[in-house]
Amino acid sequence: MMKLATGKLPFATLNTNERNSVLQPIELMNVIIEEPQIKLPMGQFSQNLIDFVNRCLRKMPALRLSGQDLLSHPFMPSQQSLIPSVISQLVFTKKQFLNNS
Numbered sequence: 001m002m003k004l005a006t007g008k009l010p011f012a013t014l015n016t017n018e019r020n021s022v023l024q025p026i027e028l029m030n031v032i033i034e035e036p037q038i039k040l041p042m043g044q045f046s047q048n049l050i051d052f053v054n055r056c057l058r059k060m061p062a063l064r065l066s067g068q069d070l071l072s073h074p075f076m077p078s079q080q081s082l083i084p085s086v087i088s089q090l091v092f093t094k095k096q097f098l099n100n101s
Helices: 002-006 025-034 047-056 067-071 077-100
Strands: 013-015 020-022
Touching (some): 002 047
Antiparallel strands (some): 013 020
16 A cells, blocks of 8 residues: 555665665565654545555554454545556556566
C-alpha cells in the first residue's frame, strides 16, 4: 500500500549525504528494528488510508490487524469501485510486459 500511495517502497533506499543506495537485507532488518514505524505523510492522503497503512506496518505482528479485520477497515469499502479498474490496469500492464519480453 505504501508503494501504491507514494510510488516508493518503504525503506527502499538508505539516504545519506554521501550516497543514495539500495538497502541490503541486513541493513533493511536493522532499519525496521531500530527506526520508528514509518507512516504516510499527514495531509497528503485520506485519514482512512493513513490508518490502514499504519495498522499494516505495526512492528509487532500481534498488534497488526488480521486480514479479515483489514478487509473490514473503513478504507476498504471506499475503494470497492476501484477494484475492476485496478485489475484491468494490472492485466494490461502484464500483457505489455509479456509482449515486450
